Amino acid sequence: MIRSRRFWEQRTLHPVARLLLIAAVVVLVGVAVGFIVASGEFTRLDLLAIAFYAGLAAFAWRPSTAAYIVMLISSIGVVFTGSGGDLLELAIALSLVTATCVAWVIIAHVVLLGALSAYVATSSSTLTQGGIYAIAGIAVIAFLAGLAFRLVAARETILLAERERVEQDLEAIAREEQERIADELHDGIAHDLTLILFHARALPKQPDDAARQLSLTTIEDSAEQALQSIQSLLSLMRDTATEGPESHPTRYDGNVVEAISSLGALLNDAGIPTRVTAPRTPLSVTPAAERVLTETAIEAVTNIMKHAPRSQSASIDILEHGDAMELVVTNLAPSSTTPSDSPASGRGLKRARQRLAQNHGELESVQMSDGWTLRATVPAPVDETH
Template sequence: MRATLTRYARAPFWSYEPLRPVVRRVLIVIVALLLILDSLLRATSGTQTSLSRAIITTSITVAVALFVWRPPIATSVLIVAMILAAASGVARDSLLACAVAFGLVALTCSARLCAVYGIVWLAWLGVEVWRPESGLDLLPSVVISVVALISLVIGAAIRQQNDRSKMLARQLEESEREVAEQLRHERDLIADELHDIVAHEITIVALHAAVLERTEDAQTRTQSQTAIREAAVQALTDIRRVLGMVRGEENLSPERIPSPDSIDGTIAAVRRELARAGVTVTADVPEEIRLPGASLVALTRVIRESATNVLKHATGAENVRITLTVERGWAHLEFADDSPPARTAGLPSSGYGIVRLQERFRLFGGSFSAGRRAEGWVVTASLPLSS
């Protein structure tokens, strides 16, 4: 409530809150009826109405109608009409109408303009009470003041309720955006996990299944069967973990996504998998290296994705070199193979892994690139450790 009052008090002088469509229609009908009744009374009363009084009363009635379109202009017209009425001493009966209009001013206009309106109205009331020929005694003036106060309170209360409703609507909209963003983030994480399963374990299964079709060597077939069995078991384990994520049994924050314990563990797993495909892996990694959880996940994903791509697309590769350096608060990783161009295993490629890695490193404020060089296919990734 305090924030609402502060915002209302600091609003620009000519700012306003438009009336709702239903209130606009009702106000137009009321003004039309008042104009008709006023015309009938003047025609049937038999008394002569002065021009100044007719101008002031008509201006007040028209000003009420202007609240439908521009409340500040309507309030300004009312202020001018009250000043003229106080100066000329006519249209004293319009004091009550302007008191009732207090609610419209408080409902639609800024606090500063409402204060000006109140000051002018009180000055007009004081002038009428002070003027002997006005016939306005203390009791009627108190009654009119109470009406003005009630109108002001009602208008301010409705204004506060409208502001509260708008604030709640904005908060609800923001909450919906946050929920949608969180859902999108969780879908991306689940998609990443599924991609790792399909692209890595299933790739190993497909490659060794092809080996079983082409070879009769008992030792080779045994190795391929072992690799297929291990990859299938790992795929089932990972699928169960992803299903746990979908059911909400696991936290989906990046730091909680299961990953190898260390860079060394990841390289060791990659070395075993590539060795079965006849690829030698050499690694140059610092002996003691400590990485934040998010950085570790990002770098291990690069190594695993690159190893998967070697199996899928670099069937002519014989050597893979993994280099990791840490300097000046940055981690630099390079994964290179010596594969010849245009030699693949014939497995389909979506490019999803590379795209997701580029997005991940961009969010970290780092860089990621993958492309062919003279010596073979090279993947480079850098990210700040403070991320």
């Protein structure tokens, strides 16, 4: 820590240390004023003493400026009065300089103290024999005291930074948990609730008993699936397994081809004629990419039923392009549909775009004059056998 450049940056005094310093300066000024009143005269030594104390007080706000003032006044006092007291004060002030100032100011203070000590030692002074060693000892003690204050301040800074980092990590964990819950709500419940709403609205308009029975069955199945999804969500929030049967967050746990076939049948049952095409051979994509294609198809179909329930037709296609796999979902909307009803918009597709990006894929939504088209593309794995 001591070897780092950041350790020797300028620092401010701790608020408590600042108050103690101001209190000490007030006491020193009071003593100086008492001596002035007792002697009945105001000398240049008194002026230098009060100026020196003002320099000490400046360490509470402007450490570098205070260090210059202290060094200047002490130099004047030593050179023009030959007072060993000024030298002693300069040695004591080294503690404040070490605690607050940058490295080169500390070095300048030490060099000045050494030069003035040598000057006093080689000239007539009021220092007693061996007094120069006492000044050196006091300077060492002051330096160590200032270094100790700097270490405490640096450690406090590190602890505060660590606490801030921990708070940021906890906030990130909380946001991630919120996103997980939002994903569970959207993926596990919104789709089923959309089906329930769609068929509940269509139920009074069904032309025969068979169509009404289909809507009732769909509502029942979707409600049961939504209940299981809620149980899964509660398990996620409590971070423990819920009692009862195991829940399944989605009914499309198979591959993407099976999923789009089920989704096509769902749209057909909802009265939207839908064409589904997919390769007969297994898809050459990773399980993660296939899962995100399935999620994108679910989102697109849900949006069609939610935002364009009167669509004239729809299509869901899986296309292979050699180095990529493409999911294309298209719906033909009636001319009365407004752009705000676009099934190619919403937060769900934004999340799908993010998930595709994590798998190096892309999502494109295009609004046309007679409908909307969504294209989700993921790269096929590179064949490393060649």
